[in-house]
Amino acid sequence: MNAPFFTKATGVALASAVGLGLIVTVAVAQISSANRFNLSISTQGSTRLEGTVTAISGSTLSVSSWLGVWRVNAGSAQFLPESFVSLSQIHTGDHVVVRGTIANGMTVDAKTISDMSIQTINRIEGTINNLSAPAGTFTINAENNTQVTITTNVDTKIVVHGSASSLADLSNGMRVVALGSLNTGTNTLIAQEIKAPLSPVATAHSILKAIMDFKGLFVR
Numbered sequence: 001m002n003a004p005f006f007t008k009a010t011g012v013a014l015a016s017a018v019g020l021g022l023i024v025t026v027a028v029a030q031i032s033s034a035n036r037f038n039l040s041i042s043t044q045g046s047t048r049l050e051g052t053v054t055a056i057s058g059s060t061l062s063v064s065s066w067l068g069v070w071r072v073n074a075g076s077a078q079f080l081p082e083s084f085v086s087l088s089q090i091h092t093g094d095h096v097v098v099r100g101t102i103a104n105g106m107t108v109d110a111k112t113i114s115d116m117s118i119q120t121i122n123r124i125e126g127t128i129n130n131l132s133a134p135a136g137t138f139t140i141n142a143e144n145n146t147q148v149t150i151t152t153n154v155d156t157k158i159v160v161h162g163s164a165s166s167l168a169d170l171s172n173g174m175r176v177v178a179l180g181s182l183n184t185g186t187n188t189l190i191a192q193e194i195k196a197p198l199s200p201v202a203t204a205h206s207i208l209k210a211i212m213d214f215k216g217l218f219v220r
Contacts, residue, residue, distance in 0.1 A: 038097075047098070049100075053094045056092065070108060077113045081114070089118065094186075095116040096116065117185040122189060124148050126142055127141065127173060128175075150189050161196060178194050
């Protein structure tokens with residue numbers, strides 16, 4: 001049977017039915033420039049919930065979607081994209097897709113949570129500002145003069161002038177390239193790797209040497 005479309009008014013009846021343990025098949029959606037809501041519940045209780053995180057308490061997320069704010073139990077969930085997202089990386093305002101099973105009322109026991117606000121591989125280039133070695137953070141003014149906060153952890157690889165380095169080797173005013181997962185909601189990048197490129201003089205030197213070596217192949 002095809003899933004019916006529900007308006008907000010009839011959706012209230014759906015919430016009551018779920019609260020009574022009556023599982024129904026439903027697919028409802030609202031798409032606008034501000035948010036994307038989607039909810040589907042199968043006759044077996046499998047649930048797909050799409051919406052915006054409004055609060056985080058321990059391992060429980062509050063997700064605003066169709067019918068209102070849903071409680072999402074995330075303690076046993078797998079976070080996606082895998083290896084880039086964990087519960088600690090999810091923030092209020094993030095757009096998420098939750099897959100799991102309906103528990104009771106407007107509560108979902110999540111199996112997977114995909115944070116759509118996080119871009120898994122991103123490259124940010126710019127000049128270091130507001131460096132805080134104790135906090136392991138600094139900021140970069142990226143494209144369109146957007147300020148991005150770069151955060152590091154024990155797994156972040158730092159390379160300065162081609163050599164393995166540490167955060168202590170970085171300084172304000174140094175131009176770097178940071179690679180990692182970017183949360184577009186908070187403009188925060190969790191860095192996997194940070195590279196400080198060679199200075200323009202050194203780079204020009206390298207280019208000139210490469211040209212001379214290339215010409216040398218033909219001058220014997």
